[in-house]
Amino acid sequence: MSVLVFIDHADGQIKKSSLEALCYGAKIAEQLNIAAEGILLGTVSDNLADLGKYGAKKVHQVSNDSLNQLDSQSYTKIIAEAVHASGAKVIIFSNNISGKAIAPRLSARLKAGLVSGAIALPDTANGFNVKKTVFSGKAFANIALNTDVKIISLNPNSYKVSAGSGGAAEVVALNAVVDAPKIKVAGVTKTSGEVPLTEAEIVVSGGRGLKGPENWGMIEELAKLLHAATACSRPVADAHWRPHNEHVGQTGIAIAPNLYIAIGISGAIQHLAGVNRSKVIVVINKDPEAPFFKAADYGIVGDAFEVVPKLIDAVKKLKGVV
């Protein structure tokens, strides 16, 4: 019996969202008085024994370079075999891009109930219930997992990574038949040097109030200083001022950073739905009636073109950058 956590990686590095999933899985294992184990498909430069710090007693690895590319079909087969072999009762994914591709497949294959987008530890007092966001962040639902084997995919930035005093994890080579992937990767384009939006702890976002794409320099500068990702509202993406993968909101990406700074965004209900799980929201808007102020923790009623350069100077001072 174990809690099995899928350890996702890219460019040879374990993703932060997977460390969150591992810490979350280790806590569930502790609740159930069983061990937490990890499973990693492919190869990484990180030392897998170090995952012991985050609560993994054992890490199963299929060291096959062809698995460094995600193929949800072959991944699912291998993970399902590992679940049978290790007798895993709970399987944890991050609800990141890989998790969204694999967890549903595994659920269907094992006939194991899945809660995708969990934001808290399960309540095991009466059954096994997991809280997730629904209605695009406007509400939460408590979902009962009614099957013997349970799958949870944890929303990124919902559970804190903390390194404990656990010893080295035992790394076990897993022998698996690796099918030839049916999906061929023809190319990858990276938005280089920038922080991925879904993993960012701070997000600086701009709206129509910025008047045009030529005014994004100050947004990017502020984001860079704060080591933040940049985002935008839907009208901005629709007008092609910014790429559509920056669009946050109900029909874009839902995010939950520690700090969300909204500049020149009025805060329509659809936008709020995608960002209202941010821990701290700052709104800068010249319209004091902008609905976003009702959802904000801090606000400045003022002209972004005057306020943002001053903020940049203040951050530079704080960070000791002159």
Added chain:
Amino acid sequence: MKILICISKTPDTTAKIAFRDNNTKFVADGVQWIINPYDEWYALVRAIELKEKDPSTILHLVTVGIADADPIIRKALALGGDEAIRINADSQDSFYIAAQIAEIAKQGAYDLIFTGKETIDYNGSSVGGMLAELLDLPYISLATKFELNNLTATVTRQIEGGEETDEVNLPVVVSCQKGVAEQRIPNMKGIMSARTKPLKTVEPAAIEPLTSVVSFELPPAKAGVKLVSPDNPEELIQLLHEEAKVI
């Protein structure tokens, strides 16, 4: 070429979200229902574009829902599509929906199955993946671009911090998001012709859901905004550093 497009009915994006019966049921009174935007704007429109390029393409729409889903399906047929299938059951959980659609897909010999990337009410992002597994097909999720060249699809999908372009032979299941197509408005001709397009109702297969909703909650209200003077934005940075401790 035969394409199956999975359609879901969701509350409008501006709908007020409230619950009744001890927070166990969604208050549907007065809610306007729409086609889930990802299903409509991206999955369905892209399928229609493929049919416009190759008129021999057959488009089938499928949904799991009781009779009150019919207006939504007619609206989808008004945009395009040849016929629709409604599996006559309350949608219970993602697995239940996927397994019901899989039964239809097995009978239809589809070359391509499109879903939206998620529904805006349950946000499961799961039906496409489950369907692919039940049909033993490859699955490309979160597609931002979809091109077809005979029986090979070239699909660009979102990855963390970028995009990846994949090539896959049909049949395949693809979940679609922004970028795949642009939203369309149905025209009068479409609306008229939708009235006579076949809308078949089939009874559900015996499938047990794997999960159930215990209760809903609304997020706690914010304590209120702390306003900082526009003449002194330095104070904001100080508050974020010392009080909120987020920078």
